[in-house]
Amino acid sequence: MEYAQLVANIQGLTAIAVGLLIGLASLGTAVGFGVLGGKFLEGVARQPELGPMLLMRMFLMAGLVDAFAAISIAIGLLLLFGNNPLILAVATALKTHTGS
């Protein structure tokens, strides 16, 4: 019973952590892409002949904006779908503690 409570506790906290990881990552990327796209359109509207050059720079920046959000999302998905290392650690600790 105690074991189930411990695992449920970790699962709940993991779910919150995953929500924060993915949610904050996408929030930051969304703001970044919004500013990036808006400024790009502004720049093209002001000087249409610079369009192709700005488009390539925009893709470069899009990759930079994208990168660390991708790491955050990957760690979130790993916690959610993969073998959760936190629960595994608690399970091994319990096993050594109780000797069962």
Place this chain on the structure above:
Amino acid sequence: MSLLRPTEGEYVQHHLDYLQLNLHTFKLGDGGFWTLNLDTLVISILIGVLFIAVFYWAARKVTSGTPGRLQNFVEMLFEFVDSMIKEAFHGKSALLAPMSLTIFVWIFLMNCMDLLPVDLVPKILALFGIYAVRAVPTDDLNVTFAMSITVFLLIIFYNVKVKGWHLIKEIFCSPFGIWLFPVNILFRFLEEIVKPVSLSLRLYGNLFAGELIFVLIALLPWWMQWTLGGIWSLFHLLIITIQAFIFMMLTIVYMSMAVSSHD
């Protein structure tokens, strides 16, 4: 032990295991620091040899008349990288252009392994009794850090070579003037150390996320895999090209910063 059924967690974990060689005992398995990731090594070297062979072959058969398709393609890539360097790099270096071309094409080809079905290579190798294999070389921190640390050492080398004694003056009084030299040194140190870490973690993170999402898509029922997998493949095609391009572009920019003095 996962939030879902344990078999799914095991499936994901199986796709995150490298084929490792323990250098203490020369048997397969994790050996702590003395471990070789065989899958990463073999696949990246194979891809590198393929890339160099194709480009070498194209260079040997080059004609000034009507070029073939391969020559057109190679020239296109070459001119693309060349124009990037002319735009961003204002020094002289015989090394930078071939290095940038190699970085771009090699990383792109290694990223392209991500577009193979996630189970294809492991299933084929499972027939030969190999348990775990990861087909994407850039999905391994060792490869990305190897590349970025190489670039980092070149940056330091060119800093010292081009600036000479002037480099010390630049480190001591670069942003704030001589009287704040501890802050200047700290800032310079952070600025330099961030370069290799961000370069490699960016590439690794994107590829890792892409691979993980492909693995998760593979867990879905078969009628959903096609649509989601197709959409993610298209999006991922964009990502892998941009990541290869960013690695190359940032290398050029860093090298340009290394050879140009601020005053």
